[in-house]
Amino acid sequence: MRSILAQTQLFCSLTDAELAQVESLGILRNIAKGTILFYENDVVECMYVLLEGRLKLYSSNDSGREFVYHVAEPGISFGELALFCDERRSICAEAETDCVVMSIHKADFMSLLLTTPELKDQMLNSAMKIIFSLTNMVRDFALKDVYGRIRVLFERLAQPTAEGLLIDEQMSQQDIADRVGASREMIAKIMRELVAGGYVETGRKRLVILKKLPEQF
Template identity: 35%
Template structure:
């Protein structure tokens, strides 16, 4: 597993013997699709590195309504926040597909941070990026209408299309229900907006992905 750890950006640059120390305090766990890995409010005792697969990070209201904060995939990690402040888990995490994780104990993770300041700085950098993203999401929820929030979310999830220059692609394609959970809207409303974007020639859906052909209109 130490070779897999070497491919995790967080541990890039560590020597083999240093990776071996991390390995000693870790174990590999696999979860099938649609499995809750950690629950919001749980006690925290480990960091999860995603060796393969994809997860969603979400919050649940007392009435059972879910809000998706973000998605993460191979090479990323979650669970570090609760290890740093000793408070319960701040969000729940569920697998979107069959996934495998390297689970590092709290004690081992804190030793890594103590002996490798560069890793601690990387963790801080990643946390600030997530805070900025959450701040942007709050701004969008407060100031944009539903269409604006859907458009911003599509652009945030999109990357440049390798086989079609000048186009952007969202892959894998999130469900309309998941997009709704990201923007605070109903599945039906998202479906209506996506249909309008397809009819307008702005996007099309193919092979499990959304292709964005041109700049999305600022309003609808």
């Protein structure tokens, strides 16, 4: 567990002794696929680090429509900024696969901040990155159409391989729709055109970008 903590943005600057202290404060929890870790409007009691699996952070409305802000992978911390205000949770967290998470109670985390100056610096850095990410998200929704948001999503997730740019993440058309704020039908139409144009290849639970995506759809 300590090796994963050392790779998280929040704890990466801590010494081995400080990481051991973080580890001692953590409570491990196994979460089955589909389980809700916390709901919107829940009382904020702790922060989390994802150790195994994949977990989505999202909002939904009364009709069940979702918007996914982020899909967390192992080594990602989340929920820490909410410890600094008296508001309730503003999003939901759900396990997309079987997961293992470590939680640290609010009082323990605040005590850790008082004794670990490097952690304060990382908290500030983390907050600025979240603000930057949300600013970009708002900009994309205001200025880009659905295809433009898909293009941004694909280019952010893709990793270079010999085959092309690979998105090695299982994403259904509904998953893509939830992450760009569109209908599944619109995503299906755009994906058909991208496949027909030789821009992407789908299958085997992955997506490969074969050539540079067009600026406009």
